[in-house]
Amino acid sequence: MNAPERLTLSGIRAAIIDLDGTMLHTAPDFHVAVNRMRADLTLDPLDIGTITHFVGKGTENLMRRVLGVDYGPEEVERHFPAALASYEKHYHAINGDYSSVYPGVREGLEALKSKGLRLACVTNKPISFAVPLLDKAGLRPYFDLVYGGDSLPKKKPDPYPLLKVCQDFGLQPAQVVAIGDSSNDAQAARAAGCKVLNVPYGYNHGEPIHNVDSDGIVSTLLDAAHLISA
Numbered sequence: 001m002n003a004p005e006r007l008t009l010s011g012i013r014a015a016i017i018d019l020d021g022t023m024l025h026t027a028p029d030f031h032v033a034v035n036r037m038r039a040d041l042t043l044d045p046l047d048i049g050t051i052t053h054f055v056g057k058g059t060e061n062l063m064r065r066v067l068g069v070d071y072g073p074e075e076v077e078r079h080f081p082a083a084l085a086s087y088e089k090h091y092h093a094i095n096g097d098y099s100s101v102y103p104g105v106r107e108g109l110e111a112l113k114s115k116g117l118r119l120a121c122v123t124n125k126p127i128s129f130a131v132p133l134l135d136k137a138g139l140r141p142y143f144d145l146v147y148g149g150d151s152l153p154k155k156k157p158d159p160y161p162l163l164k165v166c167q168d169f170g171l172q173p174a175q176v177v178a179i180g181d182s183s184n185d186a187q188a189a190r191a192a193g194c195k196v197l198n199v200p201y202g203y204n205h206g207e208p209i210h211n212v213d214s215d216g217i218v219s220t221l222l223d224a225a226h227l228i229s230a
């Protein structure tokens with residue numbers, strides 16, 4: 001991994017940007033919706049740190065992890081349908097109410113756009129949560145494409161969503177940089193053959209971001225934009 005101050009990425013024509021933990025601090029939304037679901041199932045609330053560590057691999061994984069705190073594998077599957085229905089209802093009701101846009105995100109998206117890059121948001125969040133959230137935060141207009149965790153047959157860390165964006169944009173993976181907060185994003189990017197930058201302020205399943213293989217760590221999306229040229 002290069003030191004960010006020496007790093008430059010040239011020949012880049014598009015950026016694929018993660019949502020939760022990269023553009024928006026959504027952990028408080030997850031915290032509220034998960035605990036409302038848990039109340040419906042007469043389970044005790046979980047602290048925000050525990051829930052945050054389970055974010056990043058999609059809603060089904062999140063449900064299994066938060067049920068797994070109380071139940072064994074068979075009971076998890078038995079409670080899964082009711083948990084998912086309750087969680088989706090509660091998440092839709094509060095989506096974005098407790099979230100905030102990280103510093104440098106708007107400025108970074110502006111800078112990437114002004115360099116002529118095309119932008120895609122690829123998240124493991126369901127598309128029915130992702131688009132209203134981007135709208136509410138005023139970020140939707142920056143993106144040519146948005147893919148959620150249920151938009152395509154496979155989700156990150158599989159490279160499929162990133163390769164689909166490359167194909168949609170008519171670009172080679174080496175012309176595309178993925179920017180995310182987790183090993184999930186980095187693994188997908190590496191497997192697709194895209195460049196990858198990580199931000200250090202997100203979730204990364206509770207693990208240190210410095211252990212993740214990437215082309216560099218940037219403190220904000222604006223810093224990422226400064227390193228990238230077409």
Ligand SMILES: O=C(O)COP(=O)(O)O
Pocket residue numbers: 018019020021055056057058059122123124125126156
């Ligand atoms: O798992 C989620 O719901 C969020 O995932 P993301 O980090 O890909 O946005």
